[in-house]
Amino acid sequence: MxxxxxxxxxxxxxxxxxxxxxxxxxxxxxxxxxxxxxxxxxxxxxxxxxxxxxxxxxxxxxxxxxxxxxxxxxxxxxxxxxxxxxxxxxxxxxxxxxxxxxxxxxxxxxxxxxxxxxxxxxxxxxxxxxxxxxxxxxxxxxxxxxxxxxxxxxxxxxxxxxxxxxxxxxxxxxxxxxxxxxxxxxxxxxxxxxxxxxxxxxxxxxxxxxxxxxxxSWKRAKELLKEGWLLIAAGIGVYIYADIDQLMLGSMLPDKSELGFYAATTKISRLLDLFPMVLASSILPKLTALKEKSQEDYLDKIQVYFDLSTLIWLAGAIPVSLLSHYIVQIIYGSDFAASGTLLSVYVWSQFNSCFGVARSTILTIERKLKFNLILTIIGAIVNLILNYILIPSYGAMGATVATIITYLIVIILINFFIEELRFIGTLIIRSFNLYTAISRLRKNLL
Structure with a gap:
């Protein structure tokens, strides 16, 4: 073997x-x-x-x-x-x-x-x-x-x-x-x-x-901050549309147990983040070098990157969603039973980490970081509004639904409304054809 x-x-x-x-x-x-x-x-x-x-x-x-x-x-x-x-x-x-x-x-x-x-x-x-x-x-x-x-x-x-x-x-x-x-x-x-x-x-x-x-070096610091301020500002927006739900749950509801159930859910789901993060940290240097050598090969490898991201998303979301109640019972016990239903829905939001990290990697290589700021500002506004509306009536499930809707808008749909990002939206949609995506992966790995 x-x-x-x-x-x-x-x-x-x-x-x-x-x-x-x-x-x-x-x-x-x-x-x-x-x-x-x-x-x-x-x-x-x-x-x-x-x-x-x-x-x-x-x-x-x-x-x-x-x-x-x-x-x-x-x-x-x-x-x-x-x-x-x-x-x-x-x-x-x-x-x-x-x-x-x-x-x-x-x-x-x-x-x-x-x-x-x-x-x-x-x-x-x-x-x-x-x-x-x-x-x-x-x-x-x-x-x-x-x-x-x-x-x-x-x-x-x-x-x-x-x-x-x-x-x-x-x-x-x-x-x-x-x-x-x-x-x-x-x-x-x-x-x-x-x-x-x-x-x-x-x-x-x-x-x-x-x-x-x-x-x-003060000169180097200015260079990093001049380009990086977009990412820093985007980080504020990322926090708002990715984590503000927990802060709002803890602030708007006097009982911290509801936040405890929701946090337990996100903790399990976000364990799946390790795959897209590991993939991105290893691929970024190679894609950067490839772009300097061959634009055609570079674009082919980006498509394969999104194909792999789609497979990672589905490989995690499907089994976790189907077995959510058993997973919560085994991991946290009966005190956290309410997290089971939350997890079955929340885990589908993992397309955010798979496609979001991949898009951020491409924008870094392409030096188009301004779009990170634009997208996260939009996401922050949408998420704040949805959480404000849904949390008082539906608690943790309201925060879950707000998260999925926000990610759907910011990670996938919005790409088709910005000309310079349209190719990323196309790459994501192409990756949903699983048969073709797997074929491309086999071809490129060999």
Missing amino acids: LDKIASFTQKLSPGLRQVLSNIGWLVCDKFLELGLSLVVGVWVTRYLGPSQFGLLTYATTFVGMFRFASLQALQNIVVRDMARTPTSKNETLGTTFILQLAGGLITLLAAVGTIYWLQPSETLTHWLVGIIAAATLFNAFNTIDFWFQSQVQSKYTVVAKRFAYVFMVVIRIGLIQLQAPLIAFAWARLAEMVLGSIGLVIAYQSQGNYIQAWRA
Whole structure:
């Protein structure tokens, strides 16, 4: 069996073998995280119950409202630029690190100040928001991950981050056994970010790289922000049309249990996000290089990218929707039974991550990031209106329906109303012909 696999891989081009190897590492990483999450993360959710889990989710979502300031949206630009010109890595990495560190500090101050102003008497909520927001300071070390992504060498970051994650899994199990309070689990999140950052530094320097060689440049910072501000602004819109439903559920309904049910649903569904994200991080550098060589081959590979995205979406949505009640019962238990019906509907919204990530990757390569801002502003407005209308009457199911309608409009339909995006809409529709899509995949893989 191993001989057949080895023989097959030798038929592939070196570039494709490198991409598949990188994807393999990322998939193994995500499956490890998935497996541990299903055991320990679910254990934590069961332990906290719908109400406390809802409160923790509310604090996390609240901090998310300010995370655009941490400048994680610069990722694709930084990866693209270092894939094109690796010799400029020290200036790009140093500048990106300083920008993200400053952004994390702004996130911390803004989140803590705002929650104290809105809910001056909710001391526990203040602490939860402060601790979770402090973790964004360590997002700056993800700059190292950007370098490894640009070189299609994600195995190094996989090892570094998973060590921290596994260690904190053990700590969380201990917290449950000790009957620890809710705030202890927020501290565990912060500790995981700290350990992960240390691991990334060790991985980077073990490969003969030196953080001491990084240098920040005001000129480079202006270049990144000039192009990246569209992604940063789009990130605000993405938050509004992707996560504002949880914030509105927690704010508009006094009982946090409804948010707990909804958060449990999204947590299961979004586990499927790992496939399009892994695919995008491995494909971006290769598509960038391919565009410089052959426009025709580049367009063919984009179609294959969307074909694969469609298959990933359906492969996840169909079984999860049909087995939703059993999945929720097995994972969360009877206390979260209400999440079963929500999951059967919500999981179909995963076309957002499959097609949305693919479109964002293409727009980054094409240098058409202005459309991310336009689309997310439209999505944000639609989602706010729909949630405001549906949540008071239908609670979590109203938020679910609002999410699906918003994604349908912003991810698929709107492409046909903007001339420069029409080709993306066409690629998505073509990928729905499963027979042809599978045929294209077989042809290109060989």
